[in-house]
Amino acid sequence: MGRNRNGLRPMRPESKLRPDAREQGGETFKEHSMIRSPNMGRRGLIVATAAGLAMPSVLRAQGAWPERPIRLIVPWPPGGSTDAVARIFQPRLAEILGRPVVIDNRGGASGSIGAGEAARAAPDGYTWLLAYDTEATNQTVMRLPYKALEAFTPTCLVATGPxxxxxxxxxxxxxxxxxxxxxxxxxxxxxxxxxxxxxxxxxxxxxxxxxxxxxxxxxxxxxxxxxxxxxxxxxxxxxxxxxxxxxxxxxxxxxxxxxxTTRTASRHVPGTKSFAEQGVGDFEAPTWWMLMGRAGTPEPILARMSAAIRQAVQDPEVRQKIEEQGADVVASTPEEARRFLATEIDKWGGVIRSADIRADG
CATH class of the missing domain: 3.40.190.10 (Periplasmic binding protein-like II)
Incomplete structure (x- = not known):
């Protein structure tokens, strides 16, 4: 089984899972050490201590996560492919994590409305985004209030397909x-x-x-x-x-x-040649689905979600259902997912600019 141009290959069911280190797509949330300086009096120390206690639950979440239901934003309406893929792996992911995973369909503007909401979420591990391939093209087509590689931490390239x-x-x-x-x-x-x-x-x-x-x-x-x-x-x-x-x-x-649009004919559409095989030069455009967390999410949470989603989509029953729909499970590492997204943004950004494709957003 060969690799595609992004250096990825679909994972085999027997592949072992390992939570790899994540590359952060933005600033990480850091604790501030309260070291008493010569200029800090008793009142200053009390204020600093109170500020630390008032910090959001991001830091406290690391040990016990998840303690409550997890929200999975699907930035498309029900009935589309992203919704279908999410609903296939949702029950198994919830079972692995031990908490409900609630799908929240937030469609509109080619996925940018839901993605924008995910980008504004607290980096506490309770809001995740199942991004579609539009997340790469929207970076050039639209004037977004966020940059995908800064707002999110790509956690797993779930699947690709033609x-x-x-x-x-x-x-x-x-x-x-x-x-x-x-x-x-x-x-x-x-x-x-x-x-x-x-x-x-x-x-x-x-x-x-x-x-x-x-x-x-x-x-x-x-x-x-x-x-x-x-x-x-x-x-x-x-x-x-x-x-x-x-x-x-x-x-x-x-x-x-x-x-x-795959480089060669796809087993999911028997008897149909790829466009490249029909003489359209060096043409390849696989569609994809990627789980992403908010940048700054604590490392232990990212590690656990990475392992959980990879385990979920490689479950034989889940894998079969996804592949029956016409997609191939990839179950990538976070590092592979980040490289893939960066390549897609760069590749399609050039096409979009040359054709002057624009959208309100």
Whole structure:
């Protein structure tokens, strides 16, 4: 099993878990030693002591975490792929941690609303974000009040998978080349849907158009759930999506796959070549899901969550369910997750700037 370009490979079920040291994405929370100086009188020492006692529970949480339910922000509406992946591993993760894991869907603005809320959370280990690939593209598409690599500590790249360009069964498009030919004859007349402006589905389709010298019209939706509903109903002829939310519709023939964004053909879409295999140069754009904690979360908490999420997604039943949805479990270390995210931000930032893709946010 080879590595992809980010140097990652899907972990095998028998791989042993080890909580590795984390790289912090921002400033860590530090205790202040109350050393009495010549200039500190009795009153000053009392004030300093009171301030220390009033500090948030971040420091106290290290020993007993978790003591209460854990909030998992899913920055997309129910019915999308991120929600689906979260709900697959949620019960096992809660079982391992010994506390409920409560999914909080905060959709809107291509995932940036939920991510922004997670970025404002206290770094106490009780709020986590299951980020989608848009977390990388949003860094360039939008003017965000935070930077992902500073606001968060990437904790685990949970899974990756192919995006697939699919056509409704009623359309005349049998191959990717059919779309290219039709678009060249009548530019901007063919619509394609994605889960939102500036997401990987949008940006990767933009790159396909640049490489193929054709133009089709983007129809962004507020999440994968609404988009797949219209695609299945035939209201939009083409849909670029992760396979997680369209695999069943591909199997029953309603949606016809024309190409996948992995470097080579994917086992999750049998009989469909990758775009690279269809002559689109050096093209690769896997979709992904990553668990991230707030920067500054105490190291012992990060270590425990890292081990717990890796154990959860490598559970045979959980792994099978995720892979049945059209994704491959990776279960990376925090260091691997951070490198992966940094690479994605840099890679797609260049495409976004060249195409002048922008979104309100």
């Amino acid at each position: 995006l697939a360009l699919v056509a409704h069964q009623s359309t005349p498009y049998r191959t990717y080349q059919d779309v290219v030919d039709a678009a060249k004859k009548a530019p901007d007349t063919i619509n394609y849907a994605t889960s939102g402006v500036g997401g990987l589905a949008h940006v990767s389709t933009t790159l396909l158009q640049q490489k193929g010298d054709f133009r089709i019209t983007h129809v962004p939706y507020r999440g994968g759930g609404p988009a797949v509903s219209d695609a299945v109903a035939g209201h939009v002829p083409l849909f670029m999506s992760n396979v997680v939310i369209i695999s069943q519709h591909i199997k029953n023939g309603i949606l016809r796959p024309l190409g996948v």
